[in-house]
Amino acid sequence: MGVYAEPLERVIEELSKLPGIGPKSAQRIAFFLMNRPEEDVAALARAIFELKAKIRFCSECYNISDGEKCSICMDEKRDPSLICVVEEPRDVVAIERTGNFRGRYHVLGGALSPIDGIGPEELRVSELVERVSTGVTEVIIATNPNSEGDATALYLAKVLKPLGISISRIASGLPVGGDIEYADEVTLGRALGGRVTL
Amino acid sequence: MSFSRQPKTFCDSGIVLRTHKLGETDRIVRLITREHGKRSAVAKGIRKTTSSFSGKLEPFTCSRVLLYEGRTLDILRQAEIEVSFHQLREDLNQYLRASVTAEIIEKMTVEREPRPELFDLLIKGLELLRDKQELADFTLAFFEFRAIAACGYALRVSECANCSSKLDEGYFSIELGGLVCSRCRQRGKAGRLLKIKDRTIFLLQWMAGNELGAYPEAAFENEIRELDFLLEKVLEHWLEREFKSLRVMHALKDQRGESQEEILAGDSIY
Numbered sequence A: 001m002g003v004y005a006e007p008l009e010r011v012i013e014e015l016s017k018l019p020g021i022g023p024k025s026a027q028r029i030a031f032f033l034m035n036r037p038e039e040d041v042a043a044l045a046r047a048i049f050e051l052k053a054k055i056r057f058c059s060e061c062y063n064i065s066d067g068e069k070c071s072i073c074m075d076e077k078r079d080p081s082l083i084c085v086v087e088e089p090r091d092v093v094a095i096e097r098t099g100n101f102r103g104r105y106h107v108l109g110g111a112l113s114p115i116d117g118i119g120p121e122e123l124r125v126s127e128l129v130e131r132v133s134t135g136v137t138e139v140i141i142a143t144n145p146n147s148e149g150d151a152t153a154l155y156l157a158k159v160l161k162p163l164g165i166s167i168s169r170i171a172s173g174l175p176v177g178g179d180i181e182y183a184d185e186v187t188l189g190r191a192l193g194g195r196v197t198l
Numbered sequence B: 001m002s003f004s005r006q007p008k009t010f011c012d013s014g015i016v017l018r019t020h021k022l023g024e025t026d027r028i029v030r031l032i033t034r035e036h037g038k039r040s041a042v043a044k045g046i047r048k049t050t051s052s053f054s055g056k057l058e059p060f061t062c063s064r065v066l067l068y069e070g071r072t073l074d075i076l077r078q079a080e081i082e083v084s085f086h087q088l089r090e091d092l093n094q095y096l097r098a099s100v101t102a103e104i105i106e107k108m109t110v111e112r113e114p115r116p117e118l119f120d121l122l123i124k125g126l127e128l129l130r131d132k133q134e135l136a137d138f139t140l141a142f143f144e145f146r147a148i149a150a151c152g153y154a155l156r157v158s159e160c161a162n163c164s165s166k167l168d169e170g171y172f173s174i175e176l177g178g179l180v181c182s183r184c185r186q187r188g189k190a191g192r193l194l195k196i197k198d199r200t201i202f203l204l205q206w207m208a209g210n211e212l213g214a215y216p217e218a219a220f221e222n223e224i225r226e227l228d229f230l231l232e233k234v235l236e237h238w239l240e241r242e243f244k245s246l247r248v249m250h251a252l253k254d255q256r257g258e259s260q261e262e263i264l265a266g267d268s269i270y
């Protein structure tokens, strides 16, 4: 049984489920909302509701989209024969920010993690294989440089190789602005392995 | 009325079993430390590319860690790699097998209860997986055998697990955790049974008399598959859990031939 009136208690409970929001912040936000004009609160509620109702996954690349296909897949100027494979929609945003990639994406929806029971069936791997068999010539794997991302890249390379396309993985190594002396041996080893000719 | 315990900081060797994302940039790292048992610790900022933790707390890495003990979650203060075991993350089959060893240790341990023998077993298992790739299937089976024994369920493989009399045939009882004689089998005292080959029995007996790190002289390609199947059934029965990494490993491995489920004979009448 909560301290506050039931409707307030319910808002606090729902808010505390959000990432990075503890019970204290949830209380603060709930009181803030309570004191806002009705139309402001209604606008927020509507926005949240529409997020679920209108946003879906692109039927082509599984990126977040507000229509059947996402804006990148609809863009005629983006090269459909080049695909960059990422784990999550947020990674698409990160790569788009570089402004260096002119191909299209494929969002796996996660990475292989045997101990969590996540195998290829839990990811959009068969969808990728199907896409690649229809006119794709190059795949760039941009899974995270951690153990799950590494395993996913190894697995994708194995299933995509027989299709006779060019496959690469984004380089990993030292972060820009970092110091070599603080780098761990694995990262430094990879940076050495992936060195570039000057 | 109770007094809150003094929080404490300690240093120990820990092997990372798994990690979970937490919030925007943190991770919860679950590790088995040698002297302080299994711990769940928050590594703040680890997912930023400039974190001093990055690369030091990947699964299977053995690091020297400085932990601040919290009520349920610890906080990672520092980590230095002792053995990175990065080779196990660079090959898919190795990664799968290492995941199985980590999951077994995770499921066999209780939070914060020191189990140095399981820590040592895991280190040994990971070293062997890394150094003896061509023998990895056997290593994993032997690791499972030793892990089961370390938890006090040593399999009974040289006499009947029900009546202790001499063995006269090759049936393994999952429930009893050992081979059974024909009399006990016919009386339905042994529960679910697996019919196994003589050479598999030999291998089980060999394992009971050797330590992880030893390898039998002859090749045992076909028996290892049978052994794997048997040990997995025992693990799942006795720990009453499904092993997720085993399921994923089988899904990823090439077809393992016809299902061995068929050799499971009828249920027991107790």
Ligand SMILES: [Zn+2]
Residues within 6 Å of the ligand: A058, A059, A060, A061, A062, A063, A069, A070, A071, A072, A073, A074
């Ligand atoms: Zn799309």
Ligand SMILES: [Zn+2]
Residues within 6 Å of the ligand: B160, B161, B162, B163, B164, B165, B180, B181, B182, B183, B184, B185
């Ligand atoms: Zn008997």
